[in-house]
Amino acid sequence: IVTHGNPRKIKPNKPCKHLTVYYHDIIFSGNNAANATSAAATNPANVSATNFGMLVVFDDPITKDERLMSPPVARAQGFYFYDMKTRYNAWFAYTLVFNSTEHKGTINIMGADMMAETTRDLSVVGGTGDFFMARGIATFRTMEVEGAAYFRLQMDIKLYECY
């Protein structure tokens, strides 16, 4: 009864848990330390004009609606870096850290952020606490970009393994 390589019924449109949240990134410019939520740890390489090689560490607020000023329901802690010569394109690895009455625990995510695509899927590779042993898909959608100062992503988290 256990089918080789496909033992479980998982359908992309039937997650066992589903959260839609918003990620706000305010990069450190040199004079906004009080408001900044991320900072470049490396300079871009001189290989292109698209920030190739620039690595950014973040501790970003996560909100339930699109507004930056809404009360955060989680933090996103991790990093991204730019990795394409011909356009802006990024790669992320990070943890959603929940510590509220609604959720306690973490969700660990990594994957390519193909910024030119309307939506792009990353992998939820694990979870802890309320998200114990979770796996799934995190779909990114760019909501707003204010030059180098601020950007907002919608993160649609669909878990297909829940315990």
Add this chain to the structure above:
Amino acid sequence: IVTHGNPRKIKPNKPCKHLTVYYHDIIFSGNNAANATSAAATNPANVSATNFGMLVVFDDPITKDERLMSPPVARAQGFYFYDMKTRYNAWFAYTLVFNSTEHKGTINIMGADMMAETTRDLSVVGGTGDFFMARGIATFRTMEVEGAAYFRLQMDIKLYECY
């Protein structure tokens, strides 16, 4: 008989494999190259006094008991970086590399190291060799901190998927 989204009986207190090990990190100060097991690859950003943005690469000994001088049973190879403005807080991704008569293979781990918590859980996202296709939880507990020179973590590795 396969339940959607929860096909397997997994209980947090019933891992299929359990290892408790100790991680020793001796950071390169500029003049301890012979003893150092890690080194900063980036400087902290100027956004805070808590090392925000400092990324450290390590090849750290793993021992079965707390003593730094005990024979290593594995290496921990990977990186961490500091990611909070208001206090010390870190994020890890690394591999436990076992190459002994007892264990051969690797365990891959990533997640937030919320240093202010007594214990914090990261995700075991995969394994190879003796740990083929493993998943689970790695619980960190800080055992000792000697300023910027040395720290020791207990890593309690509980695997819930074993093959």
Add this chain to the structure above:
Amino acid sequence: IVTHGNPRKIKPNKPCKHLTVYYHDIIFSGNNAANATSAAATNPANVSATNFGMLVVFDDPITKDERLMSPPVARAQGFYFYDMKTRYNAWFAYTLVFNSTEHKGTINIMGADMMAETTRDLSVVGGTGDFFMARGIATFRTMEVEGAAYFRLQMDIKLYECY
């Protein structure tokens, strides 16, 4: 009928999907921006002569045969860094990005690249699109090294969870 901790029949020699591809890395030297596919984001630490602490960001072509000039079937986007004092040794995290008629989707991989070994296994920790929710093993084999200018790896991708 669900066995604790080993609910699924998975055998290392019976992947549900198997791809053998080749990874080509041409590191930026300062004057090969047109051809370079990767660039150092950090300098090595002064702790050793083996590039310890040097982090490299890449957007590398993936081909079906060994030839660099073959049409890429995917991109590998991610990073590696060197992490050993006594010899060259690395750690990788990256995404294979497929966007062809044959495959659309991504495969996310992380783990230790123990360069001294003939083959070494990393973890496939997730996938999207055609590789929805995949897990498995990526086996690296060094095929060619041309000093600091170019190296080629065989990546043998065996998926054991397919949906």
